[in-house]
Amino acid sequence: MKTIDELLAGPVAGKRVFVRADLNVPLSGTTITDDGRIRAVLPTVKALADAGARVVVASHLGRPKGAPDPVFSLAPAAARLGELLGADVAFATDTVGESAEATVTGLADGQVAVLENLRFNAGETSKDDAERAAFADRLAGLADVYVGDGFGAVHRKHASVFDLPARLPHYAGHLIATEVGVLKKLTEDVKRPYVVALGGAKVSDKLAVIDQLLGKADRILIGGGMAYTFLKAQGYEIGSSLLQEDQLPAVAEYLERAEKTGVELVLPVDAVVSSAFPDLKAKAPTDSTSVAADAIPADQMGLDIGPETRKLYASKIADAATVFWNGPMGVFEHPDFAEGTKAVAQALLDSEAFTVVGGGDSAAAVRILGFDENAFGHISTGGGASLEYLEGKTLPGLAALED
Numbered sequence: 001m002k003t004i005d006e007l008l009a010g011p012v013a014g015k016r017v018f019v020r021a022d023l024n025v026p027l028s029g030t031t032i033t034d035d036g037r038i039r040a041v042l043p044t045v046k047a048l049a050d051a052g053a054r055v056v057v058a059s060h061l062g063r064p065k066g067a068p069d070p071v072f073s074l075a076p077a078a079a080r081l082g083e084l085l086g087a088d089v090a091f092a093t094d095t096v097g098e099s100a101e102a103t104v105t106g107l108a109d110g111q112v113a114v115l116e117n118l119r120f121n122a123g124e125t126s127k128d129d130a131e132r133a134a135f136a137d138r139l140a141g142l143a144d145v146y147v148g149d150g151f152g153a154v155h156r157k158h159a160s161v162f163d164l165p166a167r168l169p170h171y172a173g174h175l176i177a178t179e180v181g182v183l184k185k186l187t188e189d190v191k192r193p194y195v196v197a198l199g200g201a202k203v204s205d206k207l208a209v210i211d212q213l214l215g216k217a218d219r220i221l222i223g224g225g226m227a228y229t230f231l232k233a234q235g236y237e238i239g240s241s242l243l244q245e246d247q248l249p250a251v252a253e254y255l256e257r258a259e260k261t262g263v264e265l266v267l268p269v270d271a272v273v274s275s276a277f278p279d280l281k282a283k284a285p286t287d288s289t290s291v292a293a294d295a296i297p298a299d300q301m302g303l304d305i306g307p308e309t310r311k312l313y314a315s316k317i318a319d320a321a322t323v324f325w326n327g328p329m330g331v332f333e334h335p336d337f338a339e340g341t342k343a344v345a346q347a348l349l350d351s352e353a354f355t356v357v358g359g360g361d362s363a364a365a366v367r368i369l370g371f372d373e374n375a376f377g378h379i380s381t382g383g384g385a386s387l388e389y390l391e392g393k394t395l396p397g398l399a400a401l402e403d
Ligand SMILES: Nc1ncnc2c1ncn2[C@@H]1O[C@H](COP(=O)(O)OP(=O)(O)OP(=O)(O)O)[C@@H](O)[C@H]1O
Pocket: 152, 199, 200, 201, 202, 203, 223, 224, 225, 226, 242, 302, 303, 304, 326, 327, 328, 329, 330, 331, 332, 333, 358, 359, 360, 361, 362, 363, 381, 382, 383, 384, 385
């Protein structure tokens, strides 16, 4: 994989450099609640701008449905990037249309522009190769060189991640180089006991990862939204908690396999439940209570791991040599459901283990809940991406940078 250092070793001034970043930051309205992913791509953007490149930054944000949707605009991220750079950052109100073309044409050497959300175009995420290729062709028209630095999205076979680098000279940015360097160590020589804690809300993506992790980790602790599919597979009532019904047979098989192979697959023994999903903006107090995992009332939903589970998971982390944690244990954005995530973060810090925290929201949770991010071994900007990397999968966005 050629890195940006090779690009910077040659003449870059005046070149239009397309930086595929992951600016998928958590938002409350238009307010960015954690800018970690923007800060993470700064070294690449700054190095290119300082070398006189015309830097075109592109990213997705959230999961819009292939058409413009103001809720998912990258305008707040572009503004924040400008603040962090201490420079004016131009913003194109589309991705490949008139605004993008005019914005890129108007860039002077050393200036930075951000394009609107790539996923406002159906071609970005299309499963149809030709549709993705057509969109990638249009993106390629905006640049001379491609720098891949959106580590959080390298597991996606999307036009800007996979198809575009094939059309331009391509390099890995500083963030991707750093992320791969650290995660590689976990695949090559992992110190045991190796404990993986999984949570979050992208249940369908992350359940599949367990299949592979069963052959690698010594213990897997399950929290967040995915815990309820496991509890349901055990025959428990889970009320209106998140459920991935089509995965129930797979989850039952994981439980069986873990038992046979001696991997500890640890499930919550209690949960913090509420009658409704909380208002994350007003953060008004809720009717939350803690109940045993086998006693979730039919009209309630599980939104965090309970106090006994917190103790249990802390004890399972205490003697680990390596811990990889992806996905908040609960809806940490509301104080009534943040204790599980806090407890796991604290357990990582209390252990002697090499700790890796992966995921946009997981990393944000650590910072928002007041932990010192430098106290962890590595905070990865990728959740699904880091999990799939650890599985040993070929990631489209890394493979595309390789030749
Ligand atoms: N029990 C639960 N029910 C519903 N949502 C939950 C639950 N537990 C956690 N969450 C939500 O999960 C979200 C984060 O999930 P996600 O899978 O996106 O994690 P991540 O660390 O950002 O990983 P990635 O980078 O792959 O997105 C948080 O916004 C949190 O509120």
